[in-house]
Amino acid sequence: MEKGYVENGFIVDLAHAKKASEVLYELSKVLDMPEAKNKSICLKLGELNLTEPELVSIKALIETMHSTIEFISTVSEITTTSAKELGIEISNIGTVLPALDITASEEKNETVNAELETALDKIFGQSDFEETDPEEPDHPEIQTNSAETDNKEVQLVSFEEPEDLETLRKNDRETEKLPTLYIHRTIRSGQSISSEGNIVIIGDVNPGAEIIAKGDITVWGILGGIAHAGSDGNTYSKIRALKLNAIQIRIGNIFARRPDTVNTPYIHRTDSYVPEEARVNKNHIMIYKLHEA
Amino acid sequence: MTALVEAEKTVSKKGDIMSGRVIVITSGKGGVGKTTTNANIGTALARAGKKVVMIDTDLGLRNLDLLLGLENRIVYTIVDVVEERCKLKQALVKDKKNPNLCLLAAAQTRDKTAVTEEQLKEICEELKKDFDFILVDCPAGIEQGFQNAVAGASEAIVVTTPEMSAVRDADRIIGLLEAKEEIKSYKLLINRVRPSMIKSNDMMSVEDVVEILSASLIGIIPEDTGIITSTNKGEPIVNDEKSLAGQAYRNVARRIIGEDVPFLNLEEDTSIMSKVKKFFTGLIGKEK
Numbered sequence: 001m002e003k004g005y006v007e008n009g010f011i012v013d014l015a016h017a018k019k020a021s022e023v024l025y026e027l028s029k030v031l032d033m034p035e036a037k038n039k040s041i042c043l044k045l046g047e048l049n050l051t052e053p054e055l056v057s058i059k060a061l062i063e064t065m066h067s068t069i070e071f072i073s074t075v076s077e078i079t080t081t082s083a084k085e086l087g088i089e090i091s092n093i094g095t096v097l098p099a100l101d102i103t104a105s106e107e108k109n110e111t112v113n114a115e116l117e118t119a120l121d122k123i124f125g126q127s128d129f130e131e132t133d134p135e136e137p138d139h140p141e142i143q144t145n146s147a148e149t150d151n152k153e154v155q156l157v158s159f160e161e162p163e164d165l166e167t168l169r170k171n172d173r174e175t176e177k178l179p180t181l182y183i184h185r186t187i188r189s190g191q192s193i194s195s196e197g198n199i200v201i202i203g204d205v206n207p208g209a210e211i212i213a214k215g216d217i218t219v220w221g222i223l224g225g226i227a228h229a230g231s232d233g234n235t236y237s238k239i240r241a242l243k244l245n246a247i248q249i250r251i252g253n254i255f256a257r258r259p260d261t262v263n264t265p266y267i268h269r270t271d272s273y274v275p276e277e278a279r280v281n282k283n284h285i286m287i288y289k290l291h292e293a
Numbered sequence: 294m295t296a297l298v299e300a301e302k303t304v305s306k307k308g309d310i311m312s313g314r315v316i317v318i319t320s321g322k323g324g325v326g327k328t329t330t331n332a333n334i335g336t337a338l339a340r341a342g343k344k345v346v347m348i349d350t351d352l353g354l355r356n357l358d359l360l361l362g363l364e365n366r367i368v369y370t371i372v373d374v375v376e377e378r379c380k381l382k383q384a385l386v387k388d389k390k391n392p393n394l395c396l397l398a399a400a401q402t403r404d405k406t407a408v409t410e411e412q413l414k415e416i417c418e419e420l421k422k423d424f425d426f427i428l429v430d431c432p433a434g435i436e437q438g439f440q441n442a443v444a445g446a447s448e449a450i451v452v453t454t455p456e457m458s459a460v461r462d463a464d465r466i467i468g469l470l471e472a473k474e475e476i477k478s479y480k481l482l483i484n485r486v487r488p489s490m491i492k493s494n495d496m497m498s499v500e501d502v503v504e505i506l507s508a509s510l511i512g513i514i515p516e517d518t519g520i521i522t523s524t525n526k527g528e529p530i531v532n533d534e535k536s537l538a539g540q541a542y543r544n545v546a547r548r549i550i551g552e553d554v555p556f557l558n559l560e561e562d563t564s565i566m567s568k569v570k571k572f573f574t575g576l577i578g579k580e581k
Binding site: 203 | 462465468505
C-alpha cells in the first residue's frame with residue numbers, strides 16, 4: 001500500500017471507534033450504499049483493540065456484501081495478532097503518518113505520506129468512495145481544492161511544487177515555442193476550436209463548446225465547456241481560466257469530469273475572479289488557485 | 294415636417310424604393326414561443342401602422358396561421374409560389390382585422406426540402422419592395438429548415454425561456470447566426486418569465502440569461518395563461534389591451550421600430566391586489 005488509494009475499493013476510517021459494536025454499526029452504514037458491493041475494503045482502526053471473534057464478525061459482515069477486506073491498519077497489538085490469526089493483511093497507513101508539516105515536504109518520502117494523508121482526508125472528509133483509476137469509464141472527478149477549506153489547498157500546492165517544479169518549468173519553455181491561436185469572442189455551444197499550439201481565448205467558453213490544443217489553453221473568462229490541453233499526449237500541459245467550470249477537463253490522456261456535487265452549469269460573473277489552473281499531479285487533474293501560487 | 298412625412302408616404306406608395314427589414318425569429322429549441330412571438334410582434338407592428346408580412350417556413354408543421362386565425366383562408370402556400378403554381382401576391386393571406394398584415398403560409402403536406410435557401414432569399418427580396426417588415430418564422434432545430442429561414446434575413450430575434458435547455462440551444466443558435474455574414478444583428482427575447490419563481494430562486498433571472506448569452510435584449514415576456522386562450526381563439530394577445538404579455542409584445546414592436554421603451558417592471562404589475570392597495574393608500578395619503 002504505497003499509494004493513497006486501493007484498486008477497486010475504498011478506505012473506511014474507523015479510528016475513532018471505541019468498541020467493536022461501533023465498528024460494526026459504522027461499517028454497516030457504509031456497506032448499505034449500493035456502490036459498496038464487490039469492493040476491496042481497507043479498515044483504518046487506529047488504537048482499537050479487537051479480539052479474534054470480533055474481527056471474524058466484521059469480516060463476515062463485509063463478506064455478506066460480497067466485498068473483501070484488503071487490509072487493515074492498526075496500532076493495537078491485540079488487533080494485529082487477531083488479524084494475523086485470520087490471515088488479514090496489516091498495513092501501517094495512518095500510523096506512521098507524521099504530523100502535517102509543510103517544511104517536511106523537501107524529502108520525498110514525507111511527500112508521499114503527506115499526499116496519502118491529504119488523499120485520506122479527502123476520502124474521509126467528503127465520502128467514503130473514490131474512483132482512482134483514470135482509465136476507468138467513469139472518470140474521476142476533478143479534484144477541486146479551491147472549493148474546499150484553504151488549508152488543504154495550501155498543503156497540496158506546497159507538497160506538490162518542489163517535486164515537479166523543474167519539469168514544469170522545462171515544459172513551460174517548451175510550450176512557449178508553440179504557435180498560439182488568439183481568439184477574442186465568446187465560444188458558444190456546438191463550436192469547436194482546435195490548434196496545433198496554444199489557445200488563448202478572451203471571452204467565455206460556454207457549455208457545449210470544445211477547445212482542443214496541443215499546448216496550453218488559457219481562457220480569459222469562464223470556461224464552461226470541454227477543454228483538452230496537450231492533445232498529443234503531453235500531460236504537462238495546463239488549462240487556465242478566470243473561472244474553471246468545465247464539464248470535462250482532459251490533459252494529455254488524463255480525463256476528469258466535474259464533480260456531480262457541483263451543480264452549477266452556469267457561473268455568475270463577478271468583479272473578483274480568482275484565476276484557476278488545472279494541471280496533472282500524479283495522474284490526477286488538480287485545480288489550483290493561481291494567485292496563491 | 295409634415296411635408297417630409299407626406300414625402301415618405303408617397304415613397305412607400307411607389308413601392309419600388311421601399312426596402313423592408315427581414316427579421317428571422319428563431320430559437321433552436323422547440324416550444325419556447327417562436328410562433329407566438331412571430332404572430333404577436335407582427336400584429337403589433339401592423340397595429341403601429343407598418344406593412345408587415347409573416348412567412349411561415351415550418352413546412353409540414355405549420356402553426357402560424359392557427360395563431361392568427363387564418364387557417365380557413367389559405368389557398369396557396371409558399372410551396373405553390375416556389376413551384377410557380379401561383380404568383381407571390383396571390384399567396385399572401387390578408388389578416389382579418391388589420392389590412393397591413395399578411396401571411397405567407399407554409400405547406401402542411403410537404404417537408405423542409407420543398408423550398409431551398411435560394412428560393413426563400415428570392416421571396417424575401419421580392420417582398421422587401423412592398424413591406425416594411427418581413428418576419429420569418431423559423432422551425433425548431435438547426436437543419437435545412439433553419440438554414441432556409443435564415444437565408445433571406447438580415448436581422449434575427451432569438452427567443453429563449455429562462456431554462457437551461459432553452460438557453461443552451463439559444464447559445465448554439467447565436468453561434469450559428471454569428472457565423473452567417475448576412476445576419477447583421479441579433480437580439481434576445483426572453484419568453485415565459487415568472488417573476489415569482491425568479492424571486493424564490495427557482496428560475497434563472499433575466500440578467501442571468503443575458504449574461505450567459507452575452508446578447509442584447511429586445512424583450513421580456515411574462516408567463517401568461519392568456520397566451521393559451523389566445524392561441525386557441527386565433528387572436529394574438531397583443532390585441533388584448535389588458536394583458537401584460539400583450540403589453541410586453543407591443544413594447545418589443547416599438548423597440549424594433551426604433552423607439553426607446555423601458556422594460557416592464559414585471560414584479561410590480563403582477564399582483565392586482567397590490568395595485569388596489571396602492572390606490573387606496575394613495576387616497577388615504579391625500580386625505581391626510
